[in-house]
Amino acid sequence: MTDSAFISTTIPYVNAHPHLGHALEYVQTDAFSRHMAANGTDVFFLTGSDENSLKNVLAAEREGISTRDLVDRNVIYFEEMIDALGISPSHFIRTSVDKDHLDGARLIWERMAAQGDIYAKEYEGLYCVGCEQFYSPGELVGGKCPEHLVAPELVRENNYFFRLSRYQEPLLAALESGALRVVPPTRLNEVVSFVRGGLEDISISRSNARARGWGIPVPGDPDQVMYVWIDALTNYINALGWTRGSVEYERYWAGARRRVHVVGKGVVRFHAVYWPAMLMSAGLPIPSDVMVHGYITAGGQKLSKTLGNVVDPADLVARYGVDAVRYFLLADFAPFTDGDFSEERLVARYNSDLANGLGNLVSRATSMTLRYRDGVIPAPTAPAGPSEAALAEQVTASRAGSVEAMAGYDHRQALARIWDLVRRTNAYVDERAPWQLAKLADRDDSAAAQLDTTLHHLAGAVQQLGALVTPFLPAPGKAIVEALGGSLRAVPDADDWLADLTGRAVTKPPALFPRLEFQQ
Numbered sequence: 001m002t003d004s005a006f007i008s009t010t011i012p013y014v015n016a017h018p019h020l021g022h023a024l025e026y027v028q029t030d031a032f033s034r035h036m037a038a039n040g041t042d043v044f045f046l047t048g049s050d051e052n053s054l055k056n057v058l059a060a061e062r063e064g065i066s067t068r069d070l071v072d073r074n075v076i077y078f079e080e081m082i083d084a085l086g087i088s089p090s091h092f093i094r095t096s097v098d099k100d101h102l103d104g105a106r107l108i109w110e111r112m113a114a115q116g117d118i119y120a121k122e123y124e125g126l127y128c129v130g131c132e133q134f135y136s137p138g139e140l141v142g143g144k145c146p147e148h149l150v151a152p153e154l155v156r157e158n159n160y161f162f163r164l165s166r167y168q169e170p171l172l173a174a175l176e177s178g179a180l181r182v183v184p185p186t187r188l189n190e191v192v193s194f195v196r197g198g199l200e201d202i203s204i205s206r207s208n209a210r211a212r213g214w215g216i217p218v219p220g221d222p223d224q225v226m227y228v229w230i231d232a233l234t235n236y237i238n239a240l241g242w243t244r245g246s247v248e249y250e251r252y253w254a255g256a257r258r259r260v261h262v263v264g265k266g267v268v269r270f271h272a273v274y275w276p277a278m279l280m281s282a283g284l285p286i287p288s289d290v291m292v293h294g295y296i297t298a299g300g301q302k303l304s305k306t307l308g309n310v311v312d313p314a315d316l317v318a319r320y321g322v323d324a325v326r327y328f329l330l331a332d333f334a335p336f337t338d339g340d341f342s343e344e345r346l347v348a349r350y351n352s353d354l355a356n357g358l359g360n361l362v363s364r365a366t367s368m369t370l371r372y373r374d375g376v377i378p379a380p381t382a383p384a385g386p387s388e389a390a391l392a393e394q395v396t397a398s399r400a401g402s403v404e405a406m407a408g409y410d411h412r413q414a415l416a417r418i419w420d421l422v423r424r425t426n427a428y429v430d431e432r433a434p435w436q437l438a439k440l441a442d443r444d445d446s447a448a449a450q451l452d453t454t455l456h457h458l459a460g461a462v463q464q465l466g467a468l469v470t471p472f473l474p475a476p477g478k479a480i481v482e483a484l485g486g487s488l489r490a491v492p493d494a495d496d497w498l499a500d501l502t503g504r505a506v507t508k509p510p511a512l513f514p515r516l517e518f519q520q
Contacts, residue, residue, distance in 0.1 A: 003040065003041055003042060003257060004041065004042040004043070004044070004251050004252055004255065004256045004257060005036055005041050005042070005043050005044070005252070005256050005257055005258040005259070005260065006043075006044050006046070006236075006240075006252040006253055006256050006258070006259045006260065007029055007032055007033050007036070007043060007044070007045050007046070007258075007260040007261075007262065008029070008045070008046040008047065008236055008260070008261050008262065009025050009026055009029045009046075009047040009262055010025065010050075010261070010262075010263050010264065010267060010271075011047065011048040011049055011050040011093065011095065011232060011235055012049065012050060012078065013049075013050050013053045013055050013056060014049045014050070014051060014056060014070075014071050014074040014075050014077075014078060015053070015055045015056045015058075015059035015070070015074065016059065016074065017074070017077050017310070017312065018077055018078050018081045018313060018314075019310035019311055019312065019313070020296050020310070020311040020312075020313050020316070020341060021264070021295060021296050022078070022081065022313070023081065023085055023313035023325070023329065024293065024296055024329050024333065025262055025263075025264065025293060026047065026081070026082060026085060026087050027085055027087070027325075027326050027329045027330060028262055028291075028293060028329070028330070028335065028409075028411060029045065029047070029087075029262040030045070030085070030086070030087045030088065030089075031326075031330055031406075031411050031471045031472050032260070032262065032291075032406065032409065032411075032471075033045040033088075034088075034470065034471035034472075034474065035406045035414075035471040036258075038467070038470065038471055038488075039403065041257070041258075042251070042252075043090075044090045044091070044240070044248065044251075044252035045088070045089045045090045045091075046089060046090060046091055046093065046235075046236065046239050047082065047087070047089045047091075047092055047093075048091075048092050048093030048094060048095065048098075048235060048239070049071070049075045049078055049092075049093075049094050049095065050095055050228065050232045050235075051071040051075070051094055051095045051096035051097075052095050052096055052214065052215045052216060052225075052226075052228050052231050052232070053228045054206070054210070054211060054212075054214075054228065056070060056071055056214070057211070057212045057214045061212075067212070067214050068096075071094075071096055075094060077314075079092065080314065081313055081314055084313070084314050084317045084318075084322065085313065085317065085322060085325065085326065086322050086326065086474055086475065088474075091239050093235050093238070093239040095231060095232060095235055098235075098238070098239070100238050100239065100240075100241050100243065100244070101234070101235055101238040101239070102216060103238070103243045104234050104235075104237060104238030104242060104243050105216050105226060105230075105231045105234045105238065106216065106219050107243050108234050108278065108282045108284075109218065109219055109226065109230075110219055111281065111282035111283065112162060112278060112281040112282055113219075115281050115282075116163070117162055117163040117166060117281045118160055118161065118162055118163070118204070119160070119161055119163070120158060120159070120160050120161070121158070121159070121161060122156070122157070122158045122159075123155075123156070123157065123158070123159050123161075123203050124154065124155065124156040125154075125155055125203070126140070126152040126153070126154060126155075127152050127153055127154075127155040128145040128147070128150065128152040131145060131147050131266070133229070134152075134155075134203060135152055140152070147266050155210070157206075157207045157210065158207070159203040159204070159205045159206065159207075159224070159227075160203070160204050160205040160218060160221075160224060161201045161202060161203055161204060162201060162202050162204045162230070162274075162277075162278070162281075163201050163281075164199045164200065164201050164202050164273075164274065164277050165198075165199045165200060165201050166281075167199070167276075167277035167280055167281065168195055168198070168199045170277075170280055171195050171199075171273060171276060171277060171280075172192070172195050172196065174276060174286060175188065175191060175192050175195065175272075176192065179286070179288070180272065180276055180286055180287060180288070180290070181288060181289045181290070182268070182272050182289075182290045182292065183289065183290070183291045183292065183336070183408065183409050184292065184336040186336075187265065187268055187272075187290075187292040187336075190268065191268060191269070191272045191273060194269065194273065195273060199273070202274065203227060204226065204227045204230045205218050205221075205224040205225065205226055205227055205230075206224065206225055206226075206227055206228075207223065207224060207225075208222065208223050208224060208225055209223075211225045215228065215231065216231050229270055229274070230274075230278070233270060233271070233274065233275045233278065234278075236253075236261070236275075236287075237249065237253055237284065240252055240253055242284075253285060254284075254285055256288075257288075258288045258289055259285065259286075259287045259288045259289070260287065260288065260289040260290075260291060261275075261287055261289070261290050261291070262291045262293065262409075263290060263291070263292055263293070264292070264293060264294075264295065265292050265293070265294060265295065266295075268290070268292050271287070271290050272290045275287070289409075291335075291409040292336065293335055293336060294333075294334065294335075294336055294337040294338040294339065295338045296311075296333065296338070296339060296340075296341050297338050297339065297340045297341065298311065298340065298341055311341055313325065316343075316346075319519055320346065320347065320350070320516055320519075321516075322475075323350075323354065323473050323475070323476055323512075323513065324346060324347070324350040324354070324516060325346070326472065326473060327349070327350060327353065327354060327415075327472065327473060328345070328346040328349055328350065330411045330412065330415060330472050331349060331353065331411075331412060331415045331416075331472075332345065332346075332349050332412070333412065334412055335409055335410050335411055335412060336410075343518060343519075344518050347516045347517070347518045350513070350516055351515055351516060353419060353422075354512075354513035355513045355514065355515045355516070357419065357422050357423075357426070358419075358422050358465065358469070358476075358512075358513065359511065359512045359513035360426075361422060361425055361426050361429075361462060361465070362462055362466075362480055362483065362509065362512060363508070363511075364426075364429055364458075365429075365455075365458045365459060365462045365484075366483050366484070366506050366507065366508045366509065367508060368434050368435070368438075368455060368458075369455050369458075369459065369506040370506060370508060371438075372434065372438045372441070372451060372455065373451075373452070373455060375505055375506045375507070376503060376504070376505060376506070377455065377456060377459045377484070377485065377501045377502060377503065377504045377506060378451075378452035378455055378456055378502065379452060379456065379502040379503075380452060380453040380456040380457065380498070380502075381448075381449040381452045381453065382446070382449035382450045382452065382453040383453075384453065384457070387428055387431045387432055388428075388453065388457050390424065390428070391424060391425065391428045391457055391461055392457075392497070394420060394421050394424040394425075395421060395460075395461060395464050395494050395497050396494045396495070397417070397420065397421075398417050398418055398420050398421035398464075398468065398494075399464070399468065399493070399494035400494070401413075401414070401417030401420070402414040402415075402417045402418050402468055405417060406471075411472070414472075415469075415472060418465065418468045418469060421461065421464065421465055421468070422465060424461075425458065425461040425462065425465070428454075428457070428458065428461070429454075429458060432450070432454040434451055434454050434455060434458075437450050437451040437454065438451055456498065456501055456502070457498070459484050459501050459504075459506070460497050460498045460501055461497070462480060462484060463480070463481055463484045463486055463491055463497075463501070464491070464494065464497050465480065466478070466479075466480030466481035466484070466488075466491070467481060467488060467491040470488060476512045476513070479509050479512060480509070480512070482507075482509075483506065483507050483508065483509040484501075484504060484506055485504030485505045485506055485507075486500075486504065
């Protein structure tokens with residue numbers, strides 16, 4: 001098996017502008033992808049837009065424009081958000097225009113049909129357009145959809161169904177063996193309980209009339225279109241060109257070490273039950289990991305275009321900068337539970353951790369090397385003492401702790417372990433007091449040697465910090481390493497963290513994290 005991995009966001013409906021909840025998932029997935037790549041994995045990072053939804057059709061009708069015009073216009077807002085947040089996907093798929101997607105969705109349908117897993121029958125159910133999902137009466141809250149807080153509509157029509165019930169035992173085996181890992185464990189328990197409770201076959205098509213002629217036609221039946229969730233789920237492998245027998249599919253899905261979906265808690269069932277069952281039916285490999293994040297709330301309510309309480313991520317970036325937004329989402333929000341949004345807390349966290357913490361440390365390290373050693377990292381000419389040993393121990397601990405946390409998709413814990421090194425390095429500077437050593441260095445060889453050793457260790461620790469924060473803060477991380485005369489590709493591991501520092505030219509970077517003021 002090759003050392004390669006696939007990771008994806010869900011693909012959002014493009015019926016309106018993106019909100020901060022979308023930004024959270026994009027930033028999380030980008031950090032996971034970059035972290036894998038930094039640790040030697042060849043990663044394919046997929047995102048895109050879900051364009052075949054009835055929500056898009058209805059939004060276009062309200063505006064008096066065609067669905068094609070609406071999705072073509074709105075997808076740009078998502079692409080702009082991705083760019084503003086510094087997200088670097090390998091591919092952006094559009095489900096209404098991407099030929100590989102259209103071909104792949106049809107072929108998966110045909111493969112499932114060939115297994116005898118698709119049949120037609122008349123169906124009646126309670127349908128939430130916002131979720132594009134049928135609900136049983138017991139799943140409603142006060143008669144309303146639990147996600148969008150609106151009453152579903154009663155729908156009766158003839159649809160095609162997928163024999164999900166046939167895959168109950170194979171799904172249980174995958175979940176309980178860890179072949180399909182759902183993170184965190186609470187979500188795994190929910191999925192296992194749902195599957196054990198008995199799986200019913202699911203409707204996988206809609207009438208062409210109700211879909212207003214928008215969607216991917218069911219193979220062999222132009223009067224029906226694929227249910228948007230069935231069509232949308234197939235994007236994950238369609239983007240890799242599996243129907244063409246592509247190299248990308250073989251490397252990043254069939255032969256990948258990990259196949260990861262990052263999803264919100266409202267769509268767990270689709271990704272951890274329906275999608276793996278579809279793949280089993282089609283004879284294709286299933287995902288290895290489904291990471292389930294919580295919601296960003298405002299006043300305790302989920303951010304939602306339907307509820308009208310959205311926070312515009314592009315506006316936040318314009319006012320506070322990409323680093324402040326990325327850092328806040330990754331350092332302040334727990335990865336698996338809901339968290340309430342506050343601009344005041346965003347500014348306070350940024351100023352405390354970045355402006356006063358890491359930014360100040362980088363400034364101290366570069367300024368003192370420039371002032372005391374003409375901008376050249378000196379060789380460590382005095383023996384290392386207890387302070388150096390403590391710093392070395394923390395370099396190792398922060399590196400290991402952050403890697404372990406990211407293996408469990410806990411970006412907040414990873415950054416907490418990295419910030420242990422920020423604090424330890426700042427404490428090291430205070431303990432060694434290089435400004436005092438510099439005063440004595442001209443007349444005291446011992447002080448000069450200690451100053452050299454201090455500046456050398458300080459440069460090594462700050463370089464490690466630059467590398468460690470890069471998956472989370474790409475531009476500042478790169479700038480930190482380069483200010484110390486290095487390159488990200490050449491930063492050594494923690495066990496060799498002082499290698500190749502001597503003689504490097506140091507430059508003082510522009511203010512990486514200028515202080516912010518809360519804007520009312």
